[in-house]
Amino acid sequence: MKKIYKISLVLLILLSIIFGYIQFKFNSTNKAVMDYLIxxxxxxxxxxxxxxxxxxxxxxxxxxxxxxxxxxxxTYYYYLNRENKVVLESYVENGVEKVMD
Structure with missing residues (x-):
């Protein structure tokens, strides 16, 4: 029984780390884009x-x-490049996507 609890705990910790990383990336990218636009x-x-x-x-x-x-x-689509600079990747107008080069 203890082995099942340990495995469950390790899985829970791994899932928490993954979820936390994803939320961190969402929040940091969103904040950088907002700061840039403002x-x-x-x-x-x-x-x-x-x-x-x-x-x-x-x-x-x-x-x-x-x-x-x-x-x-x-609708504009932005991302952070490797130098942490906000970059416009593309925009959509009337259902047509224009990718920036």
Missing amino acids: DSEGLSKDSLITEPFMANLSGSKNWMVSVKIEGDSK
């Missing part, structure tokens, strides 16, 4: 709707944030 682009926090997500892309592009700006029909 400080560098001069947008107000109230005009932004952000949603962090896993993009299933390679490297740092895996952790992305979708951004809707009040009064703008486009």
Whole structure:
């Protein structure tokens, strides 16, 4: 019985670490994008709707944030590159995606 409890405890700890890492990446990426848009682009926090997500892309592009700006029909997708700089990866307008180079 003790072996089952130990295995369960180890699995619970591993799952907690994985979940915590994912939440950390979501929060840190979202905060960096919000700070960039507010400080560098001069947008107000109230005009932004952000949603962090896993993009299933390679490297740092895996952790992305979708951004809707009040009064703008486009949806923008940002990520943090290896130098921790916010980069616009693509945007969608009228159902058509434009990938930035």
